Amino acid sequence: MPTVHEMIKSSLTKKALSDVKIVLEGQYKKSYDLLCDATSVDPPLPVLITGPPGVGKSLLVRKFAIDTGRSVYEIFFDEIMKPQYLVGSHDPALVLKNGYSLETFEPGPLVRAMVDGGIFLAQEINRASPTVQNSLHEPLEERSYHLPRIGRIEAKDSFALVATANPAELAGVYRFTEALRDRLRVTIELTYPDKEIELKIMRMNSPYNKLPEEIYYDIYSIIRRTREMTDRVKKPASVRVGPAMAKMVALRVARGEDPHAALRAVAPHVLASIEVGSSENKNQLIKEIVENIGGD
Ligand SMILES: Nc1ncnc2c1ncn2[C@@H]1O[C@H](COP(=O)(O)OP(=O)(O)OP(=O)(O)O)[C@@H](O)[C@H]1O
Ligand SMILES: [Mg+2]
Secondary structure (H helix, E strand, O other), rough: OHHHHHHHHOOOOOOOOOOOOOOOOOOHHHHHHHHHHHHHHHOOOOOEEEEEOOHHHHHHHHHOOOOOOOOEEEEEEOOOOOOHEEEEEOOOOHHHHHHOOHEEEOOOOOHHHHHHHEEEEOHHHHHOHHHHHHHHHHHHHHOEEEEEEEEEEEEOOOOOEEEEOOOHOOOOOOOOOOHHHHOOOOOEEEEOOHHHHHHHHHHHHOOOOOOOHHHHHHHHHHHHHHHOOOOOOOEEEOOOOOHHHHHHHHHHOOOOHHHHHHHHHHHHHHHHEEEEEOOHHHHHHHHHHHOOOOOO
């Protein structure tokens, strides 16, 4: 029986970010081009991508990073995040032994991205405390950062900051400071994609077992209904729902199950991630939606 450390060792991968599967059409193509333009000017302009969960924000940035030969240094912001998580800090044990030096400093993702000329992907940036938001001014404006006890480091020319935010949060508790919002110079808004694009995303993500076309349409109509019920559904089905349903149905079809029956069986379980209004019964609402499959 291998130890857990042996198991971790044997799972270590040297694989670079592999090519991402992305439908680069419609809003995705437009957004991709904007991202390229914003980061091609000298110096690159900081970009904010807004969009609901699962709409393809991260995928778009990864695709762009691969195409331009940059690495992505990603971090998720929240209220308890501290500036040193971004920048890095000195290892106290090494400092005790040798005193402060560059060697005792463990760089954080922001500093790594700056010195490597990569993309600093600041996820949910609006959730950060004002202190953390303020700590981004210097790298954004000056493209440099003063590291205490080390000195000022300068970002490589290709260093770019791309931030993401969920538009539903921008007016609420998780607010941007005005100063940071003003520094994110190019805003790209992603919304739920058009029908044809969402169908392509489903097909692309279930290539091992193609489903009858009408099943993809049925899945889409389920998803669209959750998005249309704005008075009853608080958080509708994300783009992640389609590929997940298609994969589950394909598996059952491969085992000999009827595709329509398979869809009815799995749909409620994949749809369970939606959030409904406080006066709604979620299971009842999902049942209603699934029972209406193919109704249009
Ligand atoms: N344009 C697209 N082409 C192919 N697949 C897509 C596309 N957009 C979204 N998807 C599918 O949706 C999934 C979620 O995408 P992604 O992780 O980029 O969303 P996100 O906007 O970053 O979500 P979150 O806000 O939760 O971080 C992808 O893994 C993929 O299966
Ligand atoms: Mg993401």
